[in-house]
Amino acid sequence: MTGAQEPGVMYTKQLRIAALAERFPQRAFTSLAHNIDAQWLKTAYLMTRRDGAVGIDGQTADDFVRDFEANIQRLLEEAKSGRYRAPPVRRVHIPKGDGRTTRPIGIPTFEDKVLQRAVVALLEPLYEHDFRDGSYGFRPGRSAHQAIKTVWDGLSSMGGGWVIDLDIQAFFDTIDHQHLRAFLQQRVKDGVILRLIGKWLKAGVMEAGQWQRGKVGSPQGGVISPMLANVYLHYVLDEWFEKDVKPRLRGRAFSVRFADDAVLAFSNEADARKVLEVLPKRFARFGLTLHPAKTRLVRFRPHREQRAETFDFLGFTHYWGKSRRGRWIIKQKTAKDRFRRALRHISLWCRANRHLPLQVQHRHLCRKVQGHFAYYGICNNGRALQVFRFRVIWYWIKRLSRRSQKGWITWEKAGQLLARLPLPRARVVHRWSF
Incomplete structure (x- = not known):
């Protein structure tokens, strides 16, 4: 060229x-x-x-x-x-x-x-x-x-x-x-x-x-x-929300959209309910349909007496929790559906490639685990990252055992394998202050 x-x-x-x-x-x-x-x-x-x-x-x-x-x-x-x-x-x-x-x-x-x-x-x-x-x-x-x-x-x-x-x-x-x-x-x-x-x-x-x-x-x-x-959504949602909706609200509000994934947040409950009522009509005007079961209003405030509601956005579940100093803060953790999907992909890959040389399997799994951590490695999500790494190890050992004539690989031998071919450890990649 x-x-x-x-x-x-x-x-x-x-x-x-x-x-x-x-x-x-x-x-x-x-x-x-x-x-x-x-x-x-x-x-x-x-x-x-x-x-x-x-x-x-x-x-x-x-x-x-x-x-x-x-x-x-x-x-x-x-x-x-x-x-x-x-x-x-x-x-x-x-x-x-x-x-x-x-x-x-x-x-x-x-x-x-x-x-x-x-x-x-x-x-x-x-x-x-x-x-x-x-x-x-x-x-x-x-x-x-x-x-x-x-x-x-x-x-x-x-x-x-x-x-x-x-x-x-x-x-x-x-x-x-x-x-x-x-x-x-x-x-x-x-x-x-x-x-x-x-x-x-x-x-x-x-x-x-x-x-x-x-x-x-x-x-x-x-x-x-x-x-x-x-x-399309700039005119259907973003411009409409900023120019037509927000000036009519009593309280504060903002919208965040990533392609067709969006959340609208309000400080006033009446504002939120009013917008939720007109949203289906607004979208229908332009040939779009909001999922009646999945489009929902979430009361997202710190609760002291009952379990707070949560919502998912861009692969993370957003919820209220306590900081180390005992203050209520907003946290994120890997959403359950994304967690299951990532592990299912790992399981299928390990099953399909269990006969490859160990070094080759290790190299591919390291890339997959690092890719997962690169996206989901945020503050307060450490436990989900550690569980993910453990489950990847479990799936890998399970599939390797299937190719062994001696049956299940003991955890002692698995430990020796992981000492020689370790998988990346969970790490926080994205930080923002509290």
Whole structure:
């Protein structure tokens, strides 16, 4: 491959777009696509994950790069001229945390990933000016842990409150295309960009050899899907909550959203109940449905006489507990469904790979355990981390025993194995002060 560029040129253009977005906050931009040239696409290629699953055409990153310059030029010409035909995404299903149901994921072709990445890089500096501070999902420089800390800070400053735990049913599959286009056109009226997005929305999915037309939704797994989801919920929820809801409230309130996972917090119970009543109507107006059983109001205050209510957000259960000094503080621990899902993944992996050499198994398990600790390693979650590590050891020893003709490995021998091949110890990675 030759000619791939460092992100510097793209970054300079993004700064100009960001400056224009800030200067003209009400303007719908009609000329954006001219920024996408061959160098922009090459940078988008560098930003695209090259070891991911293949789309319906089976093309890999290595296939694309064999004739890199020609492929980049062809992709650019087809996108600009309107001749680009968005292929359907390949639908696969991945297990959810309960181990029984699955989540559909759409895998675009590699060329589609590159072009979608180019469009996302074009829209990001424009919408970063518009998106609210409470929005954290799939935004540059923002993370799930920042969202969790914002929830912690907000509820701590209010001394607790009333929390609406939102659950949108099949959000990515029910995004209304007409509403999405209307939202996009408030800031983007470039025909090339809108045409490309329209083609991706209509491309549909291919599953078990059958093509399904894309009438609604934006398949999870697409590079551009998180951006479109953020735009949709920016107008449906974030802007509405800040501009229409909060000015009418008696008490304090804030919202935190990570993609389609959101919580709304209130200091006043009447405010919370009023918003909970109108939320289903607000979402229904834009083709979305709140899960009637999972969307709930939580009384989130420190209780001295009864067990306090809790809520889950981004894989953590948020609850009240006592600090070492005896003060009530908000704590987080690994949510039960995430804990079970992680252990189930470990168990299945150990069973499928128990015949690999011990050193190879150890290397893979270390990566998996470190990855778990990297996300769930927060203050006050040490016990869950230690239990997770112990259960991983138990599953590993159990599966190794199945391959041994002598039966179950004794804990003495297991201790010798772990002394030679130790798993990472539980550690706190993310801290915030109390």
